[in-house]
Amino acid sequence: MSTLLAIVFDGAIYASWLFLVAAGLTVIYGVMRILNMAHGSFYAIGAYCAASLTGWYFSGESGASPYWSYLLLFGCAIVGGLAVGVLVEQALLRHLRGRDEILMVIVTYALLLILEDVVKLVWGVNPYLAYQPYRLLGQSSITDSLRFANYDLALVAISLVVGAAAWWALNRTDKGRMLRAVIHDREIATAMGVNVNLMFAITFAIGSMLGALAGALTAPAISVTPGIGVEVIVLAFAVVVVGGLGSIGGAAVGAVLVGLARSFAVHLAPQIELFVIYGVMFLVLAFRPQGLFGQLQPRKI
Secondary structure (H helix, E strand, O other): OHHHHHHHHHHHHHHHHHHHHHHHHHHHHHHHOOOOOOHHHHHHHHHHHHHHHHHHHHHHHOOOOHHHHHHHHHHHHHHHHHHHHHHHHHHOHHHOOOOOHHHHHHHHHHHHHHHHHHHHHHHOOOOEEOOHHHHHOOEEEEEOOEEEEHHHHHHHHHHHHHHHHHHHHHHOOHHHHHHHHHHHOHHHHHHOOOOHHHHHHHHHHHHHHHHHHHHHHHHHHOEEOOOHHHHHHHHHHHHHHHHOOOOHHHHHHHHHHHHHHHHHHHHHOHHHHHHHHHHHHHHHHHHOOOOOOOOOOOOOO
16 A cells, blocks of 8 residues: 555656646647757756756755745746747747748757757756755655655645646636637637737747746756756657647646656565656557547648
């Protein structure tokens, strides 16, 4: 029973992190039909901003309460994600709108490589550690032999809030209904007076901030080093493919499946941990190529 509880809690924590990473990627694809490979760089920028500012905050120069550092993490995600998202969308992607999806994958992959070098130029190649917010919340005992960091449990709650907020925004607000109209038919939405260009810009900025948020919230739990963006985009891609490209609910289900599968592998068969994520993706795509919640897309001829 203790092992089963550990598998479930570990899987839930890992799934919450995967969902935060994948949410921005699937939002951007769902609206703009861009599989944004540079999303991993947004994650890295959020992590580096959070790690560097957290280090300064706890160096004693700020003089403020340590609990305000959590607000700092969210601030890094909003400012960093918004800045890089608006810059990329306005300077590059808006000029390529409507091009073939494969071309957009190539362009955003090239952007990923460029931003990886920009990160090294700005922050260097040495690791950044921002462990203080992680330790600050302490630990909780699930059983006598099973303890988890409260920060990890808070990450689960944040992912639930983000998922619920995304669903509410898309299904219960006027802007969300307009966005869904753009998703279903851009031409008709434009003809009915919807500012599609503005919708695309807002969507990309929100997706960028979600990617940066995942990085900022992960920074206290890891060593922030060069290359984390490349590692993350592969995992995020696996999650959105399993759930179905463009589906928030699919991203959530995909994250849970991948998280639990990895947790089972870590505890029961650690030698296959590296392969189990892609095994889940293979099994899903073998029977449902569009993903669990993906919709078959009609092709105009």
